[in-house]
Amino acid sequence: MVARKLSLKQKYGHFTRGLDWEPSYQKQEDIFPFATYEGIKIHDWNAWEDPFKLTMDAYWKFQAEKERKLYAVIDSMAQNNGQLGITDARYLNAVKIFIQGVTPLEYQAHRHFAHLARHLPGAGLRVAAQMQSIDELRHCQTQIHTISHYNKFFDGIHDFTHMHDRLWYLSVPKSFFDDATSAGPFEFLTAISFAFEYVLTNLLFVPFMSGAAYNGDMATVTFGFSAQSDESRHMTLGLEAVRFLLEQDEANVPIVQGWIDKWFWRGYRLLSLVGMMMDYMLPKKVMSWSEAWETYYEEAGGALFADLARYGIREPKYADVAKAEKGHVSHQVWSIFYNYAQAAAVHTWDVDDQHLDWLREKYPETFAQHYEPRYRAWREQAEAGKRFYNDGLPQLCQVCQIPMAFTEVDDPGTISFRVSEHQGEKYHTCSDGCRDIFEHEPEKYVQAWLPVHQIFQGNCGGATLPEVLDWYHINQGADNFDYAGSPEEEQWNAWMEGRRPAAFPAAAAE
Amino acid sequence: MSRPVSITLQNSQDGIAIANAILADNPEAQRKSFPAMTKIDCPGRLSILADSVSERLGREWDPQEIHMSVISLSGSVDEDDGSFTLFWR
Numbered sequence: 350m351v352a353r354k355l356s357l358k359q360k361y362g363h364f365t366r367g368l369d370w371e372p373s374y375q376k377q378e379d380i381f382p383f384a385t386y387e388g389i390k391i392h393d394w395n396a397w398e399d400p401f402k403l404t405m406d407a408y409w410k411f412q413a414e415k416e417r418k419l420y421a422v423i424d425s426m427a428q429n430n431g432q433l434g435i436t437d438a439r440y441l442n443a444v445k446i447f448i449q450g451v452t453p454l455e456y457q458a459h460r461h462f463a464h465l466a467r468h469l470p471g472a473g474l475r476v477a478a479q480m481q482s483i484d485e486l487r488h489c490q491t492q493i494h495t496i497s498h499y500n501k502f503f504d505g506i507h508d509f510t511h512m513h514d515r516l517w518y519l520s521v522p523k524s525f526f527d528d529a530t531s532a533g534p535f536e537f538l539t540a541i542s543f544a545f546e547y548v549l550t551n552l553l554f555v556p557f558m559s560g561a562a563y564n565g566d567m568a569t570v571t572f573g574f575s576a577q578s579d580e581s582r583h584m585t586l587g588l589e590a591v592r593f594l595l596e597q598d599e600a601n602v603p604i605v606q607g608w609i610d611k612w613f614w615r616g617y618r619l620l621s622l623v624g625m626m627m628d629y630m631l632p633k634k635v636m637s638w639s640e641a642w643e644t645y646y647e648e649a650g651g652a653l654f655a656d657l658a659r660y661g662i663r664e665p666k667y668a669d670v671a672k673a674e675k676g677h678v679s680h681q682v683w684s685i686f687y688n689y690a691q692a693a694a695v696h697t698w699d700v701d702d703q704h705l706d707w708l709r710e711k712y713p714e715t716f717a718q719h720y721e722p723r724y725r726a727w728r729e730q731a732e733a734g735k736r737f738y739n740d741g742l743p744q745l746c747q748v749c750q751i752p753m754a755f756t757e758v759d760d761p762g763t764i765s766f767r768v769s770e771h772q773g774e775k776y777h778t779c780s781d782g783c784r785d786i787f788e789h790e791p792e793k794y795v796q797a798w799l800p801v802h803q804i805f806q807g808n809c810g811g812a813t814l815p816e817v818l819d820w821y822h823i824n825q826g827a828d829n830f831d832y833a834g835s836p837e838e839e840q841w842n843a844w845m846e847g848r849r850p851a852a853f854p855a856a857a858a859e
Numbered sequence: 860m861s862r863p864v865s866i867t868l869q870n871s872q873d874g875i876a877i878a879n880a881i882l883a884d885n886p887e888a889q890r891k892s893f894p895a896m897t898k899i900d901c902p903g904r905l906s907i908l909a910d911s912v913s914e915r916l917g918r919e920w921d922p923q924e925i926h927m928s929v930i931s932l933s934g935s936v937d938e939d940d941g942s943f944t945l946f947w948r
Contacts, residue, residue, distance in 0.1 A: 356939070356940055357923070357938065357939055357940050358939065400935065400936035400937060400938060401936060401938055402923075402938050402939075403923070403926070407923055411923070411924075411926045411927060414927060415926075415927065551931050554930075554931070555867060555896070555930060555931055558895070558896075558930075559893045559894045559895055559896055560894075562894040562895030562896075563894040563895075570895055574869050574895070574896075574930055577929075577930045577931060578869075578926055578927065578928070578929055578930065579926075580930075580931065581926075581929045581930070581931055581932050582926070584931070584932065585932070585935075585936050588935065589935075635893060635894060636893075648863065649865060649933040651862075652862035652863055652864075652933065652934075652947065653933070655862055656862065656947045656948065
């Protein structure tokens with residue numbers, strides 16, 4: 350008799366549960382020491398079922414094929430001067446922020462999912478975490494390999510891991526992930542797999558990768574979509590993991606809700622950087638931050654939280670604030686970068702008339718009134734030879750670490766500013782959302798490594814800007830300042846000039 | 860009104876065939892086109908049928924190959940040997 354082929358679900362069962370065993374000579378709590386201290390109660394680990402029935406053999410097969418496709422593109426890029434295909438060199442600044450800010454987080458995720466793959470008591474979840482750990486390492490490596498091509502031709506990419514640990518704006522993504530990896534396993538799962546991957550990551554990858562495609566960046570599109578195909582699996586893990594926690598015990602509901610509230614707000618603040626990349630750094634634009642927010646948070650998140658309402662879960666606290674701010678955040682973050690371009694490893698520039706038209710059209714209620722006059726004033730100053738650079742160091746939010754430039758949700762003329770006290774010291778946060786997070790765990794956030802405080806304390810190379818920039822490994826005069834007048838602009842213009850045919854001599858035309 | 864589920868696919872050979880199969884097999888599905896990708900929204904539930912995709916590709920298509928083409932999704936997932944389904948409970 351011919352042996353029957355196992356169905357997908359049977360095979361998955363054998364390759365996950367079937368390979369697990371009950372410990373007999375060690376206590377469960379000694380093997381999994383982190384499983385209970387957060388207060389999460391799990392009664393039946395076997396109730397977990399991964400919706401993607403991906404087993405290790407199939408995983409290797411598909412991942413290998415994704416890699417083959419990606420590396421074919423990387424070779425092609427290198428062999429065909431792929432850097433010339435982008436719409437404009439200014440576009441590359443979005444890629445710089447990506448490798449400086451996001452790629453190191455992929456590596457952090459790799460490490461921490463390996464931790465979860467060891468420490469979660471359920472076999473099904475451990476297998477999913479193991480695959481995700483390998484995925485995240487792959488994302489980190491493929492991003493470095495792909496973007497290394499641009500490093501041969503553009504500035505600001507050369508020492509991204511060093512910069513990630515030191516630069517003021519990169520402490521925003523770094524501290525976000527440090528916060529997650531220093532939490533317990535279930536908070537991490539809720540923070541990264543659910544709040545970030547499921548609820549918010551589409552805002553990072555989807556419009557941004559589509560934007561890369563629209564701007565001729567074949568490299569970023571390819572690693573982006575290659576990573577994103579794994580991301581769909583991670584998102585599903587996040588949704589099912591949260592559902593599993595909620596179904597296991599009613600006492601888990603308020604704990605999970607607290608984490609959803611916290612990590613929604615943390616993720617939303619982090620993504621304000623992406624909002625700026627989308628609205629300001631893509632020469633050809635796909636959609637505005639505000640439109641992306643509507644599609645990927647308001648529509649998709651609305652359906653999600655309506656579904657979770659049966660467990661007693663509501664929309665994240667301050668989601669209404671995020672919605673009300675969507676016409677403001679990207680402009681405010683761009684303004685921060687414009688103020689401090691002398692200290693950044695990305696360029697900024699004058700927002701030209703065509704771009705102003707687009708912003709006015711996409712933000713009819715906010716842009717012309719609040720931001721356009723500011724940009725016009727900056728343009729006048731720059732044209733008069735007095736380009737405005739801010740010489741003061743900004744106050745940073747103790748939680749999200751973004752310079753305090755966001756405004757009150759009902760008053761775009763007033764900076765939003767909250768003060769909390771802890772053991773006789775004052776701490777400042779940028780919003781009700783960040784203040785609540787601080788006040789819930791002040792012992793954690795008083796330890797924040799705030800770049801501005803560190804400069805003032807003398808821990809960042811010296812007391813002058815050039816000394817600090819040296820400590821950052823910023824190649825001064827190339828990585829920083831405006832795009833106009835940069836070596837990158839000069840080189841790009843020379844390349845573009847070389848593409849035009851030389852003027853026909855008059856005789857040849859006759 | 861049932862809540863929408865959604866899938867975003869690469870505009871690759873396989874991705875385009877999958878998108879066309881979804882639109883043919885799920886009458887309420889709606890397509891939105893973006894550079895390099897296609898987003899399909901559908902109220903309540905959406906299924907990708909392996910036979911329908913195989914017919915369009917001219918080869919056997921295994922639902923697990925969805926991993927090669929998907930960019931993002933919204934909804935709960937159910938996967939078996941003949942189909943891949945998104946739904947809200």
